[in-house]
Amino acid sequence: MSEEEAPDSRVCIGVSFGNSYSSIAYTAADGKTEVIANEDGDRQIPSILSYVSGEEFNGNQAKAQLVRNPENTVVCFRDFLGREFKDIDPTPCHTSAHPISQDSTIAFNICDDDSGNAHPVSISTITTRHLARLKASASDYLGRNVTHAVLTVPTNFTPAQQEALKACAAEAKISILHFIHEPISSLLAYDARSPDTASPSDKNVVVVDIGATRSDVTVVASRGGIYTILATQHDYDTAGTQLDSVLIDHFAKAFLQKHKTSTDPRTTPRSLAKMKLECENVKKHLSLSTSATFSVESLVSGLDFTLTINRSRYELLASKHFQALGRLVLAGVTKAGLDPLDVSEIVMAGGSSHTPRIASAIAALFPEETRVFSPATDNNAVNPSEAAARGAAIQASLIAEFEEKDIEESVHAVVTSTPHLEATVGLVGAGDSFLPVVLKDTPVPVRKTVTVAAPKDGGDVLVRIAEGERAIDVTVAEKVEKKTNGAKTDDEDSDEASESDDEPEEIRKVVWKATKPVAEAGVAGVKKGGKVEVQISVHADLTVHVQIREVGGKGGVRGTVEASS
Amino acid sequence: MPHTFTLPSLPEGWSADKNFKAIGSLSKPSQRIIEPVGPHFLAHARRKRHKRTFSEDER
Ligand SMILES: Nc1ncnc2c1ncn2[C@@H]1O[C@H](COP(=O)(O)OP(=O)(O)OP(=O)(O)O)[C@@H](O)[C@H]1O
Ligand SMILES: [Mg+2]
Numbered sequence: 169m170s171e172e173e174a175p176d177s178r179v180c181i182g183v184s185f186g187n188s189y190s191s192i193a194y195t196a197a198d199g200k201t202e203v204i205a206n207e208d209g210d211r212q213i214p215s216i217l218s219y220v221s222g223e224e225f226n227g228n229q230a231k232a233q234l235v236r237n238p239e240n241t242v243v244c245f246r247d248f249l250g251r252e253f254k255d256i257d258p259t260p261c262h263t264s265a266h267p268i269s270q271d272s273t274i275a276f277n278i279c280d281d282d283s284g285n286a287h288p289v290s291i292s293t294i295t296t297r298h299l300a301r302l303k304a305s306a307s308d309y310l311g312r313n314v315t316h317a318v319l320t321v322p323t324n325f326t327p328a329q330q331e332a333l334k335a336c337a338a339e340a341k342i343s344i345l346h347f348i349h350e351p352i353s354s355l356l357a358y359d360a361r362s363p364d365t366a367s368p369s370d371k372n373v374v375v376v377d378i379g380a381t382r383s384d385v386t387v388v389a390s391r392g393g394i395y396t397i398l399a400t401q402h403d404y405d406t407a408g409t410q411l412d413s414v415l416i417d418h419f420a421k422a423f424l425q426k427h428k429t430s431t432d433p434r435t436t437p438r439s440l441a442k443m444k445l446e447c448e449n450v451k452k453h454l455s456l457s458t459s460a461t462f463s464v465e466s467l468v469s470g471l472d473f474t475l476t477i478n479r480s481r482y483e484l485l486a487s488k489h490f491q492a493l494g495r496l497v498l499a500g501v502t503k504a505g506l507d508p509l510d511v512s513e514i515v516m517a518g519g520s521s522h523t524p525r526i527a528s529a530i531a532a533l534f535p536e537e538t539r540v541f542s543p544a545t546d547n548n549a550v551n552p553s554e555a556a557a558r559g560a561a562i563q564a565s566l567i568a569e570f571e572e573k574d575i576e577e578s579v580h581a582v583v584t585s586t587p588h589l590e591a592t593v594g595l596v597g598a599g600d601s602f603l604p605v606v607l608k609d610t611p612v613p614v615r616k617t618v619t620v621a622a623p624k625d626g627g628d629v630l631v632r633i634a635e636g637e638r639a640i641d642v643t644v645a646e647k648v649e650k651k652t653n654g655a656k657t658d659d660e661d662s663d664e665a666s667e668s669d670d671e672p673e674e675i676r677k678v679v680w681k682a683t684k685p686v687a688e689a690g691v692a693g694v695k696k697g698g699k700v701e702v703q704i705s706v707h708a709d710l711t712v713h714v715q716i717r718e719v720g721g722k723g724g725v726r727g728t729v730e731a732s733s
Numbered sequence: 734m735p736h737t738f739t740l741p742s743l744p745e746g747w748s749a750d751k752n753f754k755a756i757g758s759l760s761k762p763s764q765r766i767i768e769p770v771g772p773h774f775l776a777h778a779r780r781k782r783h784k785r786t787f788s789e790d791e792r
Contacts, residue, residue: 396768623741
């Protein structure tokens with residue numbers, strides 16, 4: 169088969185390549201998206217390569233080598249791609265193959281052949297090999313050679329990083345149709361299955377992606393199904409690895425209490441490696457069950473150790489991390505110029521978003537109306553470990569038939585760079601009420617239609633179009649029942665439920681007011697109980713066309729408002 | 734909120750040519766990047782590349 173295949177013989181998958189895990193997905197012609205298991209049966213494939221006497225291991229088989237063969241096991245390389253050694257933080261590789269500086273890029277000093285000697289293997293080579301394994305797994309499963317992919321990347325991946333990744337993919341014989349941002353991909357996975365895909369509602373969404381080595385918050389304006397990123401926040405200090413550490417410390421201390429003269433298992437590389445693997449398992453179990461058991465044979469000095477922990481204990485131990493994640497989310501919302509009241513949906517992505525308490529802690533920072541999509545807060549949630557790969561597969565199926573030139577043109581700034589409304593445009597009603605019609609942060613051109621009530625007795629009616637502003641009205645309620653929002657809490661160790669029950673609670677609510685008049689129109693002789701339909705079209709140059717008619721009536725009013733010069 | 738919204742009656746003496754008058758204009762927009770992802774973006778890109786309007790696009 170030639171590399172230059174016609175679009176119809178392409179096999180195009182979605183790939184989420186994380187620092188810690190990768191997943192691959194495929195959207196079939198019938199629109200069903202499936203996350204593909206590799207030959208070990210894993211859908212979350214550790215982004216790890218390990219070499220034993222020249223033999224290459226990938227995924228969970230490579231991860232198991234972290235105990236016996238850490239120096240030839242390469243982990244956590246995605247974010248190093250396309251960067252210089254002086255710019256990276258090698259911390260996540262402390263207990264495995266170390267990154268080193270090579271020319272202007274990065275390499276790992278490992279023995280990947282049967283020579284027995286370590287030598288630098290470039291990060292591009294490592295990445296290429298990993299992508300080749302993913303391609304092979306997908307091709308195996310689909311029974312057809314995968315030729316193309318849509319790959320997800322973080323929002324702060326630089327053009328140089330994308331170039332480097334693209335080159336690695338090409339080496340692995342995968343043509344990248346295009347890169348899409350991880351949070352947008354997760355959002356697409358949700359929106360593609362929502363019932364209003366044809367005319368999606370306007371909403372502000374926060375995508376919270378909590379992985380193993382990083383947590384990313386992305387605030388997105390979604391307008392008619394078009395996404396604009398308003399703000400991002402990145403945190404490399406609070407994610408799954410830190411949650412593992414909470415458990416490592418807990419079990420290490422318990423072990424030392426039982427074996428007072430033993431060495432600390434955290435100080436022996438091999439014991440620490442065993443603890444890391446087991447604690448990650450325990451942590452995952454605690455997302456599903458209210459208790460889990462740590463059990464390692466020969467943890468240190470030949471001593472076995474087994475101990476059970478319950479979920480509430482873990483939640484207490486990790487609570488400062490959960491709170492930090494909550495602050496990260498709020499910081500993103502603030503950076504976007506929004507208030508929690510402006511957020512309609514929260515999409516929880518990344519493996520750590522399985523943790524029930526993380527989802528409920530974040531939910532508690534938002535009003536009850538805000539929908540939080542996570543396994544713990546919504547029965548129909550997409551698996552957060554799979555969301556990015558699923559979205560990429562959906563995007564792949566949308567553009568699989570396109571010529572590469574067309575895709576390139578579409579993602580070009582000429583098409584993507586777009587004026588967005590600075591203020592909400594709406595109608596001013598009786599009593600100076602304001603009805604938002606086209607929300608702030610909507611890309612133009614845009615067209616919206618609303619149907620509103622005329623005065624009860626009908627007659628001649630005034631339609632006022634104006635820009636408006638959302639304010640927040642705060643009142644203090646005397647006594648309010650504390651809401652728990654989402655996942656139930658175990659009563660034991662629950663430090664939150666008991667507190668502040670009798671304190672007055674602030675009730676915050678959105679109030680809109682008109683700020684700047686734009687146009688007025690009169691509609692004559694509206695019938696009793698009649699309704700008026702108003703269509704507002706804002707053109708790319710900010711010219712406004714208005715079309716108003718009585719529902720069921722004839723005629724109507726039209727007018728144009730020129731853009732300011 | 735939309736349910737309670739009611740238009741006011743036309744004030745006494747209000748008049749305008751063809752019953753419409755522009756009073757102001759929209760605030761200056763901000764230039765932002767839209768994400769080239771999803772079915773609705775593709776429709777947008779089509780319109781933009783072919784310089785088509787919404788209603789032309791619907792034909
Ligand atoms: N069921 C679960 N409960 C709790 N944590 C989980 C669960 N499943 C996976 N995780 C954690 O999620 C993290 C992996 O997240 P993800 O799969 O999103 O990886 P990633 O994007 O490659 O991570 P990063 O790039 O941040 O290193 C790991 O810390 C893992 O232990
Ligand atoms: Mg990730």
